[in-house]
Amino acid sequence: MESFLAFFENLSSGQKLGWIFVCLFVSWLFEAGLPLFQLNYKKWRHAGRNLIFLGTSVLINLLFGVATVGIFLWLGTSNFGFLNMIDLPVWAELLIAVMWLDFTAQYIAHVMLHKFSWMWKFHMVHHSDTHVDATTGTRHHPGDYFIREIYALVAIILSGMPVAFYLVYRVASIFFTYFSHANVYMPESIDKVISWVFITPNMHKFHHHFERPWTDSNFGNIFSFWDRAFGTLVYDDPRKVKYGLDVLEDETSSDVIYQFKLPFDKSVKTDY
Numbered sequence: 001m002e003s004f005l006a007f008f009e010n011l012s013s014g015q016k017l018g019w020i021f022v023c024l025f026v027s028w029l030f031e032a033g034l035p036l037f038q039l040n041y042k043k044w045r046h047a048g049r050n051l052i053f054l055g056t057s058v059l060i061n062l063l064f065g066v067a068t069v070g071i072f073l074w075l076g077t078s079n080f081g082f083l084n085m086i087d088l089p090v091w092a093e094l095l096i097a098v099m100w101l102d103f104t105a106q107y108i109a110h111v112m113l114h115k116f117s118w119m120w121k122f123h124m125v126h127h128s129d130t131h132v133d134a135t136t137g138t139r140h141h142p143g144d145y146f147i148r149e150i151y152a153l154v155a156i157i158l159s160g161m162p163v164a165f166y167l168v169y170r171v172a173s174i175f176f177t178y179f180s181h182a183n184v185y186m187p188e189s190i191d192k193v194i195s196w197v198f199i200t201p202n203m204h205k206f207h208h209h210f211e212r213p214w215t216d217s218n219f220g221n222i223f224s225f226w227d228r229a230f231g232t233l234v235y236d237d238p239r240k241v242k243y244g245l246d247v248l249e250d251e252t253s254s255d256v257i258y259q260f261k262l263p264f265d266k267s268v269k270t271d272y
Contacts, residue, residue: 001090005094005162005164005168008168009162009163011171013062019174020054020138023134023175023177023179024135026178027178027182031133031184034185034186035183036184036201036202036205036239037183037239039133039183043133046131046133046135046254047135049254049256050135050136050138053139053140053259057138057142057145060145060149061145061149064152064153068156071156072156072166075156075157075161078160079160081157081158081159082159082160083096083159093161093165094165097159097166097169098165098168098172100159101159102169102173102221102226103226104152105148105152106148106221106222107227109151110221111219112147112151113147113148117270119144119147121262121263121264121270122143122147122263123144124247124262124268125144125259125262126140127244128244128248128252128253128259128262129208129243129253130243130250131253132183132205134181135181136208137177137178137181173222176198176199176221177221179200179201180221181201181204183201184201185202185239186200196224198222199222199223203220203234205238206234206235206238206241207219208241208243209242209243210242214234215245247269247270248268
C-alpha cells in the first residue's frame, strides 16, 4: 500500500494531464462503438470548444495546488481532522477519504450549484451543451470550477487527509467524469448492477435533460450512494433525454464567448 500511495504522491503535472487525455481517448473509443445517440455534430470542433474550458480548469487547479502545499504540510504535523482521530488500516482510511471527498466536493457542491441562483448561473455553462459526450466533462465555467475547488479544500482540512489520498481521489474522479458523460449506451442488465455502487453513463444522462425534474437529479460523480440516500436518484431509459437548457437557445451552446459571459447576463432566467 505504501508503494501504491507513493506512486500517486509523486505524480507530475504532465502525468496528471496525460491521464485526462487517456480517459478522453478511451471514452471516444466506446462512443464510436456503443453510442447512446447518433449525434449530428462536428465532434472535433465540439471537443475544441469544450477543451477551452479544460484549459481554465487546469490553470485553477495549478493555482490551488500551489495554495494547498502549505495546508498539506500543516495537516501532516498538526494531527488535525477526523482521519487523525481513528486508527484503521491504510486502505480503509483511503476509502473513507475518497468517499468523503466524493460526498462533499462532488455531491454536496453539485447540489449547491443547482440550489443557489448565483451558483447555478455558473453551472448553466456545463448544462448548456446540446451534444453531451465525454468532452462535456471538461466544460466548466471558471467560476463553477473554483466553487468546487473550495469545497474540496474544506473537505481536505476537515478530514486531515494526506496528499496521496487526495490524488487517488482526483485520478478516480477524472475517470468517472469522462466515463459518465460519454455518449455510450450500457445494456440495462449491466448498467443496473454497476449503478448500485457507481455512477454510470445511463444514470448521469438524466442530469443533462433540458428541464426539471430530471435536471435536479443524479448529482453524484463516483458513487451512487448519495443520490440513493438523499432521494435524488432517477432511473429510466436514457434515450428519453433531450440535452440543453429550456431557458437558453440551443445555438448558444457553441458560442464560447457567450458561455463565458453567461453567468453575468441578467437577462437569462434561472427559475430559482
